Amino acid sequence: MNRFAELLDRLVLTPSRNGKLTLLTDYFRSVEDPDRGLALAAITGDLTIAAVKPAMLRALVVERMDPVLFGYSYDYVGDLAETVSLVWPQPQGHIPNHVPTLAEVVGRLQAASRSDGPKVLARLLDDASISARFAIIKLVTGGLRIGVSARLAKQALADLGKVDVAEIEELWHGLAPPYTELFAWLEGRAEKPRSAALALFRPVMLSNAVDDGDLEKLEPADYAAEWKWDGIRVQAVCEGGVRRLYSRTGDDVSGAFPDLAAAMTFEAALDGELLVGDPREATGTFSDLQQRLNRKSVSPKIQQQYPAFMRCYDALQINGEDLRALPFAERRKHLEAFVEALDPSRFDLSPLVAFSDWETLERLRQAPPHPIIEGVMLKRWDSPYLAGRPKGPWFKWKRDPHTVDAVLMYAQRGHGKRSSFYSDYTFGVWAGPEGAEELVPVGKAYFGFTDEELREIDKYVRDNTIERFGPVRSVRADRKNGLVLEVAFEGLNRSTRHKSGVAMRFPRISRLRWDKPAAEADRIETLQALLDR
Amino acid sequence: MRASDLLKSRPEGLYCPPGDFFIDPVRPVERALITHGHSDHARSGHRSVLATQETLDIMGLRYGEDFAGTTQAATLGETVDINGIAVTFHPAGHVLGSAQIAVEHGGMRIVASGDYKRQKDATCLPFEPIRCDVFITEATFGLPVFRHPPDHEEIARVLKSAAQFPERSHLIGAYALGKAQRVMRLLRDAGYDRPIYIHGALAKLSDYYQSQGIDLGRLEPGTVESGAKADFAGAIVVGPPSAFADRWARRFPDPISCFASGWMRIRQRAKQGGVELPLIISDHADWDELIVTIKETGAEEIWVTHGREEALVRWCELEGIAARPLHLVGYEDEGD
Ligand SMILES: [Zn+2]
Ligand SMILES: [Zn+2]
Numbered sequence: 001m002n003r004f005a006e007l008l009d010r011l012v013l014t015p016s017r018n019g020k021l022t023l024l025t026d027y028f029r030s031v032e033d034p035d036r037g038l039a040l041a042a043i044t045g046d047l048t049i050a051a052v053k054p055a056m057l058r059a060l061v062v063e064r065m066d067p068v069l070f071g072y073s074y075d076y077v078g079d080l081a082e083t084v085s086l087v088w089p090q091p092q093g094h095i096p097n098h099v100p101t102l103a104e105v106v107g108r109l110q111a112a113s114r115s116d117g118p119k120v121l122a123r124l125l126d127d128a129s130i131s132a133r134f135a136i137i138k139l140v141t142g143g144l145r146i147g148v149s150a151r152l153a154k155q156a157l158a159d160l161g162k163v164d165v166a167e168i169e170e171l172w173h174g175l176a177p178p179y180t181e182l183f184a185w186l187e188g189r190a191e192k193p194r195s196a197a198l199a200l201f202r203p204v205m206l207s208n209a210v211d212d213g214d215l216e217k218l219e220p221a222d223y224a225a226e227w228k229w230d231g232i233r234v235q236a237v238c239e240g241g242v243r244r245l246y247s248r249t250g251d252d253v254s255g256a257f258p259d260l261a262a263a264m265t266f267e268a269a270l271d272g273e274l275l276v277g278d279p280r281e282a283t284g285t286f287s288d289l290q291q292r293l294n295r296k297s298v299s300p301k302i303q304q305q306y307p308a309f310m311r312c313y314d315a316l317q318i319n320g321e322d323l324r325a326l327p328f329a330e331r332r333k334h335l336e337a338f339v340e341a342l343d344p345s346r347f348d349l350s351p352l353v354a355f356s357d358w359e360t361l362e363r364l365r366q367a368p369p370h371p372i373i374e375g376v377m378l379k380r381w382d383s384p385y386l387a388g389r390p391k392g393p394w395f396k397w398k399r400d401p402h403t404v405d406a407v408l409m410y411a412q413r414g415h416g417k418r419s420s421f422y423s424d425y426t427f428g429v430w431a432g433p434e435g436a437e438e439l440v441p442v443g444k445a446y447f448g449f450t451d452e453e454l455r456e457i458d459k460y461v462r463d464n465t466i467e468r469f470g471p472v473r474s475v476r477a478d479r480k481n482g483l484v485l486e487v488a489f490e491g492l493n494r495s496t497r498h499k500s501g502v503a504m505r506f507p508r509i510s511r512l513r514w515d516k517p518a519a520e521a522d523r524i525e526t527l528q529a530l531l532d533r
Numbered sequence: 534m535r536a537s538d539l540l541k542s543r544p545e546g547l548y549c550p551p552g553d554f555f556i557d558p559v560r561p562v563e564r565a566l567i568t569h570g571h572s573d574h575a576r577s578g579h580r581s582v583l584a585t586q587e588t589l590d591i592m593g594l595r596y597g598e599d600f601a602g603t604t605q606a607a608t609l610g611e612t613v614d615i616n617g618i619a620v621t622f623h624p625a626g627h628v629l630g631s632a633q634i635a636v637e638h639g640g641m642r643i644v645a646s647g648d649y650k651r652q653k654d655a656t657c658l659p660f661e662p663i664r665c666d667v668f669i670t671e672a673t674f675g676l677p678v679f680r681h682p683p684d685h686e687e688i689a690r691v692l693k694s695a696a697q698f699p700e701r702s703h704l705i706g707a708y709a710l711g712k713a714q715r716v717m718r719l720l721r722d723a724g725y726d727r728p729i730y731i732h733g734a735l736a737k738l739s740d741y742y743q744s745q746g747i748d749l750g751r752l753e754p755g756t757v758e759s760g761a762k763a764d765f766a767g768a769i770v771v772g773p774p775s776a777f778a779d780r781w782a783r784r785f786p787d788p789i790s791c792f793a794s795g796w797m798r799i800r801q802r803a804k805q806g807g808v809e810l811p812l813i814i815s816d817h818a819d820w821d822e823l824i825v826t827i828k829e830t831g832a833e834e835i836w837v838t839h840g841r842e843e844a845l846v847r848w849c850e851l852e853g854i855a856a857r858p859l860h861l862v863g864y865e866d867e868g869d
Contacts, residue, residue: 007692012800013809019698019789065677066851072844077799086678086798130680308735415776419790419807420782434637470805 002022004039005103005131015415023398025158036101036180044150049109052140053439085134088125096127151249161186165202166387169250173200199242201250203387209396215358223378225353230374231275238264260308263346271314274522276306279348311350324385401488405521408483413471422461431524440500448508482518502527534639536667556645567630587630625649625747628711643667651822656715656747659694668832671839674816681819687812688719702765702785705761706774706792714742717749732756732772762786
């Protein structure tokens with residue numbers, strides 16, 4: 001238990017991806033079964049333990065200590081799980097003679113009935129160290145919040161066994177905690193587990209961005225073009241009566257889109273884009289799609305207003321036949337014939353874009369027929385469906401990003417390598433009547449600049465600080481003084497959370513405009529005009 | 534004699550009217566008794582100073598030899614008479630030279646703790662509980678959430694991390710007086726025998742500790758002259774916390790920032806400060822040490838100063854011990 005607790009403590013404070021991977025692989029390498037598999041399940045969200053409510057936790061602790069002292073403590077720390085882990089009084093004369101393993105903790109929690117759950121929890125806390133208490137409370141209150149995605153945990157497994165992460169993702173949904181057969185394979189002690197379960201996720205094929213000069217080297221006739229839809233890349237798999245809708249990282253998202261899942265009455269694995277609307281009439285915008293995202297439950301009303309459908313790109317398997325080794329041209333034929341027979345309100349085909357040369361395609365790309373198109377995809381006619389991001393067969397050629405000239409307002413110190421630099425920037429544009437202009441923040445960016453530029457901005461921030469709050473500095477920014485940043489972004493959404501009323505998607509610093517006077521930076525109306533388009 | 538006639542708070546600090554002296558005054562006074570060398574307790578410019586020899590030496594190093602008009606070294610356990618008041622210094626276990634000060638007159642004994650801790654520390658003498666009528670305790674970590682783990686466990690985490698990330702350097706933020714030397718000594722006691730790189734601000738005091746027989750092993754300046762960036766791969770570097778936000782820190786390869794402080798018990802504190810590896814090592818008593826100490830002094834009355842008074846006063850009330858906060862201004866716990 002203590003090693004798991006220590007791992008959580010380190011992960012939550014380690015900002016870099018590589019640092020997290022090292023901590024995870026070291027843990028998986030040094031901890032035995034079944035503890036490591038249970039830890040893995042806790043991190044990927046695949047561990048089920050009956051939840052304990054915060055009110056119950058609080059009741060447990062104030063039975064054991066003065067409520068006033070608990071109140072002072074909670075006020076100071078601000079987090080219930082952490083406060084309880086710190087103040088939990090060990091019973092008089094109680095010296096635990098054995099540190100429970102993670103497996104014992106999980107076993108006892110899973111075996112507890114609803115009524116004796118709190119008592120079991122209390123006994124576990126009595127025996128645990130402070131860090132272990134924190135980890136136990138996190139397990140029972142749900143949500144470790146350690147900044148590690150399931151995908152990253154799987155990457156750590158791949159590093160451990162020196163295999164491709166795609167192999168792990170392909171296996172994943174057929175495995176269950178504590179994953180002993182998976183670890184045995186990764187450590188070379190056993191054969192690769194066979195995927196026995198139905199409707200498993202197949203690792204998806206991804207594209208590379210078109211770089212300057214790439215197209216000159218490519219023959220237009222070798223490639224098919226299709227629109228790049230800015231929805232959610234999904235994989236719909238139905239096998240032997242099991243239906244699953246997966247995100248591109250293999251998370252099962254069927255629950256969030258019950259309307260689409262209900263229409264999945266076929267035997268196949270299809271790759272496509274999840275969008276909202278009725279494909280026969282109109283495709284919804286990104287704002288419409290957002291109505292369906294990040295919701296715990298989807299009301300019938302929302303489902304009706306913003307129905308989900310799938311625009312199909314590719315067929316990986318049809319009626320038991322694996323098509324992935326076939327060339328794209330062949331797969332496309334299979335796909336066209338197959339989609340024909342599906343519910344037309346829930347499935348349609350992503351149309352191909354006819355073109356003869358790159359100039360023609362460039363013109364089409366600049367003026368796409370729908371706002372939710374973010375560019376074109378190029379797919380080699382002869383390419384098989386390959387997991388990952390192979391260089392060459394698939395390209396994405398995005399619409400040029402929007403840019404805006406904004407003024408640097410706040411800078412925050414970075415993490416890890418960048419912890420001695422002010423590297424996270426909040427920027428704003430002008431608002432208000434002439435003569436009384438004010439900057440309103442419109443976004444935050446922390447990449448897009450070179451190391452040299454980072455040093456220059458850092459110096460500028462230090463030389464022009466007007467106020468500091470913790471790791472944040474407020475930078476001089478008025479009509480006469482201020483650093484203008486050219487910010488590139490992919491799109492805008494309306495936002496009620498931001499004072500400016502807009503939220504940028506993927507903002508990044510594209511140029512430093514040392515030459516530009518602050519007063520000449522853009523106004524909020526420029527952004528608002530983009531919103532209304 | 535009533536306790537409040539023997540010691541009372543004045544804007545300059547804690548004052549003894551019959552003895553006409555101050556303990557740890559924050560402004561220049563005629564006669565000052567000083568518990569230890571941290572800058573919020575030991576200030577320059579007093580007419581005369583009574584403190585342990587180590588504290589006097591440390592003040593000399595920090596403020597220059599003329600930091601006071603006259604100085605007198607107090608020997609631990611030996612009583613000095615000041616205007617008829619019996620004054621005795623006893624070890625406080627906080628930093629090298631730190632002392633509690635017992636003030637006694639007419640059958641009334643008050644002990645002013647200064648800063649103290651109970652965990653053992655190879656760089657200073659251990660705290661001795663003194664029976665008294667009134668105990669003036671610090672309360673820097675006076676909340677039940679502060680429970681310091683054994684220091685060797687914390688140091689073991691640094692060494693484990695150094696083995697896990699051999700290509701990176703570990704920067705340990707530790708205050709210049711006391712904490713820094715304790716951390717270095719703990720590294721040595723854990724068997725770490727490579728040179729430890731130190732920020733320039735730690736050099737004088739670390740040399741002084743070594744001259745007092747506290748072996749810190751080989752210390753090297755953490756400067757560019759000591760090597761190129763790659764040469765610091767795997768290195769452990771100790772410096773004052775303020776230095777890590779500076780350009781100074783950039784000479785080290787992909788540093789993991791560590792901070793040795795009792796405040797690191799709270800995750801949010803570590804997060805806000807960008808600390809990747811918090812080390813809960815404190816030179817102040819934690820909650821459990823505070824209440825054990827209060828009991829051991831046998832004091833009937835507790836005055837709480839220096840930090841979070843309300844929780845400790847509440848605990849005393851529950852235990853049936855008279856307690857009140859003693860409001861003294863100007864102490865900012867430099868030492869943690
Ligand atoms: Zn202090
Ligand atoms: Zn101190």
